[in-house]
Amino acid sequence: MTTFRFTVSLPEDVAGPLRDLPPGQVSAYVADALRRRQLVERMQDTLSRAGHRRFTADPAKAAALREELQVSTDVRDEALARLRAEGVLPGEWQPRR
Structure with missing residues (x-):
């Protein structure tokens, strides 16, 4: 699998929990979070195409x-x-x- 390196800036409330992760686990944590977000976006897209129009992640x-x-x-x-x-x-x- 090809990997890419990114530099990102995060607000303290988001970055704080990342500091508590074991060394080398930040990438896996972020990858999992992005996969979950992409799944939500795919589901919202599918529902939108079916006629549903109102969503919130909160x-x-x-x-x-x-x-x-x-x-x-x-x-x-x-x-x-x-x-x-x-x-x-x-x-x-x-x-x-």
Whole structure:
């Protein structure tokens, strides 16, 4: 595998934990972080192409967004009943809750 050397400047809050890593482990740590970030970006791209448009990497904001976009139980049940009545869903099918 070909490797590349980079010089980067990081804010103290990001660089601080890197100082605690064993010698020679910073590159592996950064490579893992970049792989995870690239995975997130690929998933977001896939979801965007599927029509989803709102994302955040911040866990608290993600939880708030999920709550904001959550469909009420009444609306969900009404939609499922309509789909069953139209024959789109089998009568015995139940959503995960």
